[in-house]
Amino acid sequence: MAALWKNAPYDVFVDWDARLAREMPFFRGLFEEVGVKRLLDAGCGSARHAIEFAKMGIEVIAFDPSEDMLASARENALAAGAPIRLEQGVFEEARRFVDAPVDAVLSLGNGLPHVDGVEGLRRALAAFESVLAPDGVLVLHLVNHERLSRGNVRAFPPKFRSTPEGDFVFLRVIDRVEGAFVFNFITLSRPPVSEGPGLPDPADADAAPWTLDDRRSRHTAMPPTVLAEELARAGFGTVEMFGDHDRKPLDEAQDESVIVVARR
Ligand SMILES: C[S@@+](CC[C@H](N)C(=O)[O-])C[C@H]1O[C@@H](n2cnc3c(N)ncnc32)[C@H](O)[C@@H]1O
Numbered sequence: 001m002a003a004l005w006k007n008a009p010y011d012v013f014v015d016w017d018a019r020l021a022r023e024m025p026f027f028r029g030l031f032e033e034v035g036v037k038r039l040l041d042a043g044c045g046s047a048r049h050a051i052e053f054a055k056m057g058i059e060v061i062a063f064d065p066s067e068d069m070l071a072s073a074r075e076n077a078l079a080a081g082a083p084i085r086l087e088q089g090v091f092e093e094a095r096r097f098v099d100a101p102v103d104a105v106l107s108l109g110n111g112l113p114h115v116d117g118v119e120g121l122r123r124a125l126a127a128f129e130s131v132l133a134p135d136g137v138l139v140l141h142l143v144n145h146e147r148l149s150r151g152n153v154r155a156f157p158p159k160f161r162s163t164p165e166g167d168f169v170f171l172r173v174i175d176r177v178e179g180a181f182v183f184n185f186i187t188l189s190r191p192p193v194s195e196g197p198g199l200p201d202p203a204d205a206d207a208a209p210w211t212l213d214d215r216r217s218r219h220t221a222m223p224p225t226v227l228a229e230e231l232a233r234a235g236f237g238t239v240e241m242f243g244d245h246d247r248k249p250l251d252e253a254q255d256e257s258v259i260v261v262a263r264r
Contacts, residue, residue: 009168010069016048020049031058034104038060038101040105040128042091042106042107042111045073045109047082050062051084054083062086063089063094064088065088065089067088070086070088073086085097094124094127094130103133103136105131110219112124113142113221114218114219118222122230125231129235137262137263138263139259139262140227141259142222144224144255144256145223146223147256153174155172156172156174165192166192168189169188179221180218181219181221186213187213187215190208231260231262236263236264237263238264239260243259
């Protein structure tokens with residue numbers, strides 16, 4: 001099963017059609033309002049947003065530290081015929097990839113909490129600020145840590161995917177530790193169960209063996225109050241926080257995600 005996982009897991013995990021349908025009107029509206037011509041997608045993952053932005057005629061620079069994510073990103077960009085500049089690196093290195101100011105910096109899909117503590121968050125925000133044009137905009141999209149703390153949330157609902165390559169069950173279990181959340185990503189996968197030579201018998205539900213993969217990731221706690229404080233410290237004087245991509249004002253106790261739009 002390992003081969004299945006080389007480049008595919010994130011794009012199997014995310015229902016991209018649904019996600020882009022939900023999120024892209026928000027970006028289109030904001031980018032039009034700001035007049036975004038060049039942007040930096042920090043922690044771009046498999047570049048699915050970056051590809052959409054490039055299709056809008058925006059010059060896109062995108063980076064990510066993960067070789068596997070970048071491999072997916074290159075493959076996706078090539079398949080879409082989208083001209084994106086892809087680089088390898090971490091948030092605090094943003095300046096390395098930008099030779100002229102950008103109109104927008106984005107950190108989407110819960111990438112930002114991967115920084116190393118509040119110091120790491122400060123370095124990341126300082127790097128983002130330094131590459132932004134004077135009227136540029138910073139957009140952050142991350143899990144709402146306030147909801148996790150207040151509700152003692154220990155897990156997200158499981159996700160099931162049945163694909164031609166096999167079946168997948170994704171579980172995310174959360175542990176709270178000092179100043180951070182440890183996300184345990186547990187993935188169960190099995191080969192396709194269908195009729196054909198060498199394939200497990202579909203009549204026997206347990207015929208295909210499940211393989212378990214688990215990965216832990218430490219996420220620095222950054223509830224909205226910390227984000228607001230650190231954004232102000234980094235020079236962002238105007239900060240809006242939403243609970244969804246329809247710009248619903250954030251309900252710190254209830255909303256699963258925080259979407260931040262920050263300007264100087
Ligand atoms: C859940 S994915 C989100 C990808 C994409 N932005 C999205 O919205 O779908 C989080 C990404 O953050 C990247 N990442 C982790 N640590 C990072 C760091 N220190 N700097 C930049 N990106 C990082 C990971 O490699 C991963 O691709």
